[in-house]
Amino acid sequence: MTETSPVCTKCAKRDSIYFRPYSGERLCPTCFKRSLKERVERTIARFEMLEHDSRVAVGVSGGKDSLGLLHILAEIERSYPKAEIIAVSIDEGVRGYRDEAISIATEACGDLGVEHLVISFKELFGVTMDEIAASTRELGACTYCGVLRRRALNEAAMRVEADRLATGHTLDDMAQTALLNVLRGDVNSLSRVNPGGSDLPGFVRRIKPYCEVPERESALYAYLEGFRFQELPCPYTGEAMRNDVRGFLNRMEITRPGTMFTVYRTAIKLTPERGETTMMGTCSKCGEPTTGTVCRACQLIDGLREQGPKNA
């Protein structure tokens, strides 16, 4: 024990390396990693995310959150002999950024002995993000990327015949989305937060087992486990309003620890019950499931064709 690092609150043996402001705990590396894994397990149980024989596609971007989730799910899977994990990655076609992330993801899957499928925007939609960014006028590149990546992940999960699609959304992402919905007045989305996902025809059920893990702890986990992940931010600047909300929540979390949990839990409380069904039809253009007549992905791709090149 040293003067500067008080002993771990949990084991009362080892030196702590992390203070958890929202709970007052001081944790050593072993207890921290264990507590993170236990939290993910509790989240999975609470939202009934998995069956003992689930075939789980894990969306792996190459960033710390999705790789951390892959590590933890791979560890959990060892206690369920009938369950299976397959990593899926989407190559959006962002040169110098995504190619690096994909090679990191491939390396991690090799180390963990997890099968890995990569599919690209080019293959699915005939266009890369770099091409979209060069031609989009009205909507930011991230709007396209978000919608198309969602579609691509579903397609990848179907190809590997998964019955679950797990993504690395963290507590920060959940709180940001909830607050964004408040700021946009989107009551519908605000009251439909279900990290356990629901069964919709044509969609692989989406689950978010990392939804109660703060991004800061995800980063510490990656560091302690010592795995490589992509640290470069995407060259496209992100959604302006989300960036503002992220900054605000990060500042609030410092002065009022636990703010993100409060915002997230409020959204969960507003959601009446799980397993709510939405009426789904199929897109008249591509045949994928949608609530309208033409799906959002087709609307965006058609919009790009009509716009033509940006500087023409």
Ligand SMILES: [Zn+2]
């Ligand atoms: Zn400890």
Ligand SMILES: [Zn+2]
């Ligand atoms: Zn469509």
